[in-house]
Amino acid sequence: MTFRDTLDLAVRNLGQAKLRTSLTTMGVSIGIASLAGMVSLGVGLQDQFVGRFTKSGMFDAINVLPGADQPGFIMGGRGRGQFGRRGFGRSGAAAQAPENAREVTDDALKDLAALDRVKEVYPNVRVPVEVKYGGDSEFMAAAGVPMSARGEGAFQSIPYGRFFANESENACLLSLEFARRINDRSPGSLVGQELTLHYAAASASTMPSAASPAATVQQAEIKCPIVGIVERETGPFSAGGVSGLMIPLPKAKAIFASSIATAQALMRDPTKTSRPYMSAVVRVRSPRSTQDVEEQIKKMGFAAYSLNDALQGAKRAFIILDIVLSLIGSIALAVSALGIVNTMVMSILERTREIGIMKAIGGSDGDVRRIFLIEASAIGCLGGIGGVALGWAVGRAINFGANIYIQQQGGAPGNLFSLPFWLIGGAIGFSIVISLVAGSYPAARAARLDPIQALRHD
Amino acid sequence: MATLLETRGLKRHYRMGASIVRALDSVSLTVEEGEFLALLGTSGSGKSTLLNLIAGLDRATEGTLRVFDRDLAQMSSAELSLHRRKSVGIIFQSFNLVSTMTAAQNVALAMMFADVPRGERDARASALLESVGLAGRQRHRPRELSGGEQQRVAIARALSNNPHLLLADEPTGNLDSRTSQEILALLTQLNERDGKTIIMVTHDPALADRHAHRTVTLLDGQILSEHAGARQ
Numbered sequence: 151m152t153f154r155d156t157l158d159l160a161v162r163n164l165g166q167a168k169l170r171t172s173l174t175t176m177g178v179s180i181g182i183a184s185l186a187g188m189v190s191l192g193v194g195l196q197d198q199f200v201g202r203f204t205k206s207g208m209f210d211a212i213n214v215l216p217g218a219d220q221p222g223f224i225m226g227g228r229g230r231g232q233f234g235r236r237g238f239g240r241s242g243a244a245a246q247a248p249e250n251a252r253e254v255t256d257d258a259l260k261d262l263a264a265l266d267r268v269k270e271v272y273p274n275v276r277v278p279v280e281v282k283y284g285g286d287s288e289f290m291a292a293a294g295v296p297m298s299a300r301g302e303g304a305f306q307s308i309p310y311g312r313f314f315a316n317e318s319e320n321a322c323l324l325s326l327e328f329a330r331r332i333n334d335r336s337p338g339s340l341v342g343q344e345l346t347l348h349y350a351a352a353s354a355s356t357m358p359s360a361a362s363p364a365a366t367v368q369q370a371e372i373k374c375p376i377v378g379i380v381e382r383e384t385g386p387f388s389a390g391g392v393s394g395l396m397i398p399l400p401k402a403k404a405i406f407a408s409s410i411a412t413a414q415a416l417m418r419d420p421t422k423t424s425r426p427y428m429s430a431v432v433r434v435r436s437p438r439s440t441q442d443v444e445e446q447i448k449k450m451g452f453a454a455y456s457l458n459d460a461l462q463g464a465k466r467a468f469i470i471l472d473i474v475l476s477l478i479g480s481i482a483l484a485v486s487a488l489g490i491v492n493t494m495v496m497s498i499l500e501r502t503r504e505i506g507i508m509k510a511i512g513g514s515d516g517d518v519r520r521i522f523l524i525e526a527s528a529i530g531c532l533g534g535i536g537g538v539a540l541g542w543a544v545g546r547a548i549n550f551g552a553n554i555y556i557q558q559q560g561g562a563p564g565n566l567f568s569l570p571f572w573l574i575g576g577a578i579g580f581s582i583v584i585s586l587v588a589g590s591y592p593a594a595r596a597a598r599l600d601p602i603q604a605l606r607h608d
Numbered sequence: 609m610a611t612l613l614e615t616r617g618l619k620r621h622y623r624m625g626a627s628i629v630r631a632l633d634s635v636s637l638t639v640e641e642g643e644f645l646a647l648l649g650t651s652g653s654g655k656s657t658l659l660n661l662i663a664g665l666d667r668a669t670e671g672t673l674r675v676f677d678r679d680l681a682q683m684s685s686a687e688l689s690l691h692r693r694k695s696v697g698i699i700f701q702s703f704n705l706v707s708t709m710t711a712a713q714n715v716a717l718a719m720m721f722a723d724v725p726r727g728e729r730d731a732r733a734s735a736l737l738e739s740v741g742l743a744g745r746q747r748h749r750p751r752e753l754s755g756g757e758q759q760r761v762a763i764a765r766a767l768s769n770n771p772h773l774l775l776a777d778e779p780t781g782n783l784d785s786r787t788s789q790e791i792l793a794l795l796t797q798l799n800e801r802d803g804k805t806i807i808m809v810t811h812d813p814a815l816a817d818r819h820a821h822r823t824v825t826l827l828d829g830q831i832l833s834e835h836a837g838a839r840q
Binding site for chain 1: 660663665666685686689690692693694698700704705706707708717718720721722723726765766769
């Protein structure tokens with residue numbers, strides 16, 4: 151018997167009991183919808199949380215600090231999930247510094263850049279400046295941003311203006327928050343206007359030397375056009391650190407090098423030729439290498455931390471969440487699988503005589519088994535398609551409602567339910583497999599029927 | 609004439625609680641090709657049991673049963689289904705048509721199991737129904753057909769895979785006498801014109817005498833007597 155004939159016969163048989171077939175199929179649909187909906191919720195939530203972090207480029211970044219500086223994050227922060235935007239206190243810095251502790255100097259940056267699998271190294275440079283705009287002025291830290299940060303992290307979306315054109319451009323970016331402090335009504339209109347940055351510089355003639363230990367202070371001034379406004383402030387793991395004012399990294403380095411603070415630091419320690427940075431960011435080629443490179447950096451005498459550990463934990467949590475959600479969803483599917491068994495057993499009871507006839511005119515046990523298995527899988531296939539559609543519709547409805555609530559609470563709307571193609575295909579495939587499993591017992595029973603007994607059946 | 613079927617000491621015993629029912633007890637019988645054989649006997653004589661064994665619907669407890677020189681006792685269940693599909697055509701007292709299928713579909717179903725392509729199947733089903741006098745009744749379902757018409761559909765179905773051997777189990781048991789005559793005339797025609805070997809179970813001695821070459825009478829699972837029929 152060809153597959154086509156078996157399929158035709160099975161579909162015909164299902165059509166003979168339309169009500170029962172459609173009720174069973176509906177049961178499977180509900181089961182699949184609940185399972186697909188739950189997995190879809192898990193995937194959607196994961197996309198919302200982990201996905202957003204991963205795309206931010208934060209997981210290929212390692213923050214490097216001087217070896218004497220043990221960040222509190224390592225000591226107490228990890229595992230408690232308290233990695234808020236500014237959640238990395240240094241309260242635990244009482245730990246002992248390693249013996250080979252190094253500082254984050256320009257030489258150190260070169261060593262770090264020479265490591266395997268490292269894509270890029272740049273210092274976190276934040277220079278204190280006085281920002282003048284209109285009649286107001288404000289003291290704040292200007293963060294140096296490398297060109298490679300374009301399109302990443304906080305720079306993923308630039309609602310007004312653009313990113314720096316090149317690293318020597320005399321330009322600055324503002325956070326939306328800061329821009330609103332200047333012009334609450336239309337922060338976007340600030341693009342193209344100019345800020346004046348003032349900072350205390352050591353005069354060129356008095357740059358540090360053993361001979362002249364005293365440095366004279368002079369006011370330096372930079373006029374800086376605003377080229378863009380970013381939505382949020384940069385996070386602790388992205389280029390430049392947290393700041394409302396961002397300038398190209400080389401510019402920040404220049405200000406850093408010529409600042410009076412640098413002159414004073416070099417004066418205190420004449421053995422140094424340049425002032426070490428507070429910290430640096432090491433970017434690796436792939437988030438997979440983060441762990442290894444982080445270990446290497448620690449061995450070199452630095453303190454280092456990354457969000458990778460937090461990501462691993464979060465991923466594990468989401469896997470557990472997915473499993474729990476799938477199990478809940480599976481309950482309905484298990485019930486509908488029993489529905490299939492019930493329908494098939496009923497159907498076989500009703501069609502016992504027909505099975506006897508088929509066997510008497512030459513149908514083999516295998517033919518009979520295949521007819522019933524295909525009937526079961528047809529129910530599964532239809533139920534799977536219906537289930538995905540139902541799951542999608544319910545998901546959209548819940549999503550719609552939830553987003554209204556989220557927006558009322560001031561959150562950003564997003565897709566709580568994600569229905570990727572693998573889930574659609576997987577759900578339908580799984581539905582067919584479940585139906586085959588559920589149908590295998592009734593099908594085997596039908597195949598085993600004794601033709602003479604079956605023909606006597608009414 | 610060549611021997612088509614041969615049984616030697618064929619037994620079929622059932623266990624019924626503590627006792628054993630000897631439905632068929634040491635039957636030895638030979639059927640020649642082209643023969644029309646009637647199996648006569650009262651209810652419980654074992655005639656239907658013998659027919660079921662020949663059809664490959666049941667298995668013997670003991671003895672040999674050779675059809676076309678192949679021993680049915682040695683066959684696997686898949687081989688038995690092939691035997692039912694290709695070598696024999698079975699006609700029942702209660703017609704045994706699939707009630708949800710049309711006459712043509714019932715006939716085509718047997719060919720479906722034999723992997724006959726769809727187009728050929730439909731054409732042959734149509735031709736067979738015409739040959740048993742049911743042209744124009746092909747799209748009717750069994751309940752829209754009279755008993756005689758239903759039995760004609762069953763005969764067309766039995767012929768669909770062109771078997772040499774037709775097995776008829778009380779084919780006129782549910783029919784009135786006029787319709788019975790028509791059905792028996794059809795079977796006789798198949799035997800005479802097409803050379804089909806026919807084994808027919810009946811409890812009516814007159815009927816057996818009139819149509820069969822030979823009548824074998826069974827009693828309590830054993831052959832009681834054997835005599836030539838009117839057509840001999």
